[in-house]
């Protein structure tokens with residue numbers, strides 16, 4: 172493998188192609204070779220698009236040589252979470268249910284990547300239908316954390332985070348319903364952004380919980396994160412929840428400037444939370460000090476309903492999932508059972524297809540959601556959860572009257588070991604303590620590297636901002652990365 176090709180920086184790859192030092196084919200070769208060398212040990216991908224990637228790279232080099240215009244990500248390898256529809260590659264959601272599914276269309280964000288001349292390298296492994304926090308719920312295999320292969324990379328976008336951390340590609344796309352971009356970014360020592368709900372189109376994003384799902388960028392640096400955000404965001408008429416609002420220039424926002432005018436709220440209840448690991452607490456405090464020393468105003472704030480976030484999320488998300496996943500019935504598309512009397516009885520075909528096609532966590536969520544939505548329980552669970560969601564949003568609204576940003580942890584602890592929580596769903600759900608609030612409130616949130624633990628595992632710092640204030644997040648994160656070197660640390664190979 173050619174270590175001189177900087178697969179950890181999209182901006183460098185763009186510069187080196189412009190100066191003629193590297194071709195798109197050379198970059199693509201290096202990316203695919205690095206994947207080939209570690210696919211067995213890390214298993215970041217459900218599908219690697221060898222032929223399509225080379226064809227795209229050759230086309231870019233040809234057009235560059237002919238002096239034709241090229242897109243903003245020309246020749247940059249990008250990995251795409253396998254929850255996003257791609258017409259020339261399987262789209263499985265890491266589920267047996269969609270194992271052989273190849274969609275007839277591209278997700279909007281994939282269309283935008285193609286239009287920007289990115290080289291789509293493949294589809295990344297995830298928890299089945301994005302349900303999980305460790306990528307252990309994939310039907311095809313467990314993804315390992317490149318920092319220490321005994322540990323999970325987080326989830327559900329574990330493959331998307333691991334492929335960047337492993338140095339295969341500089342950019343990847345994840346999706347975040349309750350933390351699935353930020354938590355794996357934190358566990359893998361990279362930067363990840365969950366945009367404002369509606370900022371990035373969900374057209375072609377396979378639905379988990381539609382009122383919470385957002386697609387977002389993952390990369391080492393804030394600048395690369397902004398570059399990918401610039402490519403994928405924007406109004407999309409085919410998504411009825413897409414926001415018709417002008418985008419900021421995220422690339423300009425990601426240039427470090429002064430933070431002296433910035434008022435940063437430090438989330439007291441998170442920092443003092445008894446479930447917070449001491450090393451994470453220390454990292455959060457050092458991040459606060461970086462901003463304080465630079466003249467930002469630091470304000471203590473509380474989010475009084477934050478402890479209701481996990482229970483609220485784990486009612487709303489399964490309710491929406493139970494409805495969204497009813498489309499997998501063995502008849503329309505996806506897995507169809509032929510066992511037992513599935514060939515003779517329609518009802519048996521439905522139930523056997525779902526019994527055999529879905530894994531245990533997906534079944535658990537469908538059952539919880541169906542129960543909570545049923546007559547007699549709807550008011551006690553779903554309606555109650557909607558009310559709690561409103562209170563959680565209210566906490567943020569109140570906080571943002573006094574501050575521009577909130578700072579806190581992403582996760583209660585650094586990455587946990589593979590197998591450690593998989594048999595205890597409640598422990599797994601509690602990992603989402605600090606991330607679900609942003610999804611329930613629809614606000615943007617970013618995870619950035621904040622140092623390494625004693626054991627050498629990355630720790631993430633979370634920034635949250637009011638709706639549509641992605642620029643504020645990027646500006647603050649860019650400043651932080653100009654003052655620290657956490658985002659330049661790499662796992663040893």
Ligand code: GLN
Nearest residue numbers: 301303347348349350351
């Ligand atoms: N860990 C959360 C869950 O299991 C979040 C998943 C996500 O954001 N897709 O639902």
